[in-house]
Amino acid sequence: MSSLADVPVQVLVRCRDWLRAHPLAADALLALAVLTAMVVGSFADPHGGRDGPTFGTRTPGPSSVVLMLLGAAALVRRRRAPLAVLGFTSAVTVAELVAGDPPAPVAMSAVIALYTVASRTDRPTTWRVGLATMTVLTATAMSFGSAPWYTQQNVGIFAWTGMAAAAGDAVRSRRAFVDAIRERAERAERTREEEARRRVAEERLRIARDLHDVVAHHIALVNVQAGVAAHVMDRRPDQAKEALAHVREASRSALDELRATVGLLRQSGDPEAPTEPAPGLAVLDDLLDTFRNAGLPVEVARTDGDDHLPAAVDLAAYRIIQEALTNVRKHAGPGVHAEVSVVRVGRTIEVTVLDDGGTGAPSASPEEAPAPGGHGLVGMRERVTALGGALTTGPRYGGGFRVQAILPLTARTREDPAT
Incomplete structure (x- = not known):
């Protein structure tokens, strides 16, 4: 019916x-x-x-x-x-x-x-x-x-023409109102799509930065330790074994961090997605030990205490120190010494990495020299800019290099433990 x-x-x-x-x-x-x-x-x-x-x-x-x-x-x-x-x-x-x-x-x-x-x-x-x-x-x-x-015929002409004008104006107003609502809806839809594309681009850039930091750090250490092992293999096998053990440890750490980073691309409900927290200043000592094991003397000075930092700031400070020390190990000469300081000043955290440049030519051979066009400094600057901070880099007077980042504790981007 x-x-x-x-x-x-x-x-x-x-x-x-x-x-x-x-x-x-x-x-x-x-x-x-x-x-x-x-x-x-x-x-x-x-x-x-x-x-x-x-x-x-x-x-x-x-x-x-x-x-x-x-x-x-x-x-x-x-x-x-x-x-x-x-x-x-x-x-x-x-x-x-x-x-x-x-x-x-x-x-x-x-x-x-x-x-x-x-x-x-x-x-x-x-x-x-x-x-x-x-x-x-x-x-x-x-x-x-x-x-x-x-007579009523004359009044009727006056009334009908007036009502026709009023009715037409009302229809035009309603049509304009509906068009405005439709335009706002379409604009809102375009804005949502643009925001989604922007977030996807930011996420891709963030993952690219993390991958670069992880790979550059650990592969540089593996490269150094492998070179040491090859150099002393015949004369000092015990030292060669120690260097190969460091290579194995660095490669295992690299695989673990790569697995955690790539795991962020999984669906939120995937049981294989990583659950361990992102690295931060709480594990700074472990990071510095990897460089010391690779033959880079590093001194550290911290006045931030055990203060809890926003996740984004904590990760950015860790990655900046990691990338700066990796560049020191890759580009500085032999006998280089590095210094790391983490200081809290008011509502900011100042992270500084210094090196003295070492003595003589860079440690890498010509065929092992880093290729131009790296993304280390660019990645550090992007991290600091995303948090509303400031980054200064450049050579030091008398030799060496200096990296200093000032990170606000109240970051202007949303906190995300995965960033």
């Missing part, structure tokens, strides 16, 4: 969609309906008898029929040229009010045309055109009509 009841609704919906897709056909049907109404109304006499209006007691003249046809035909183009159609239908209405005896209701075409103008133009235009049309048609009806000027 419900399906049968829905059939008329479905038919109406299809008809509405078809008329929206064919506006010229819709206007032609409207013009035909207006013509029918004008012809039927031309046979009605509002004062035909004592009991009220009568039908069939009068007949429109040939000129009135022609004017009704012209007024209705003009409505076919009401959407393409609304002002021109309004001017034409108003002229036809004036001609009928002047020459028609009795006048036919040609004013219906002008009322429809005025509604179209009001619904498709702005409010000031509607006011100007509407008042002009009301004044001209009402004044013509009062001046040239056979009935007294105060």
Whole structure:
């Protein structure tokens, strides 16, 4: 039963969609309906008898029929040229009010045309055109009509034109309101998509930084220890075994950190996703031990105590120290010494890594020299900038290099233990 009841609704919906897709056909049907109404109304006499209006007691003249046809035909183009159609239908209405005896209701075409103008133009235009049309048609009806000027036909012309202008303006306002809501919804959707793309780009950049830090640090240590093992293999096998043990330990640490970093790409519900916390200053001593085992003397000075730092700041400080010491080990000469300081100053943490440059040429051979275009300093700067801090790097007077990062404890980015 419900399906049968829905059939008329479905038919109406299809008809509405078809008329929206064919506006010229819709206007032609409207013009035909207006013509029918004008012809039927031309046979009605509002004062035909004592009991009220009568039908069939009068007949429109040939000129009135022609004017009704012209007024209705003009409505076919009401959407393409609304002002021109309004001017034409108003002229036809004036001609009928002047020459028609009795006048036919040609004013219906002008009322429809005025509604179209009001619904498709702005409010000031509607006011100007509407008042002009009301004044001209009402004044013509009062001046040239056979009935007294105060008759209800003249008041009806004034009322119908006014209502047409008001209805058209209301439709235009509602259409503008709906368009504004749709535009805001589309803008919000675009904003959400752009925000999603931005977050994806930031996440990719963060993962790239972490991968670079992990790989650069541990592979540099592996490279150094492997070189030591190869150099002393024949003369001092015990030292070679110790160096290979450090290689194994560094490679295991690299694999663990790579597994934790790549695991962040898994789905949140994946049971294999890592659950251990990201590294921070709490394990700084373990990090420094890896460099000391690789032959880089490192001294540390800390005044931050056991203060709890925001996760993002804690990780950034750890990674900056890791990358700076890795660069020292890769680029400085033999006999280099490094110093690390972590100082809390007010609402900031200052992380400084210094080295004295060592003695002589860099430790790496020409074929082991680092390739240009590395991302170490760039990655450090991106981390510091993302937190709203400042990073300064450059050579020291007398030799060596200096890296200093000032990180605010109230980071401007959201905290994320995985960052």
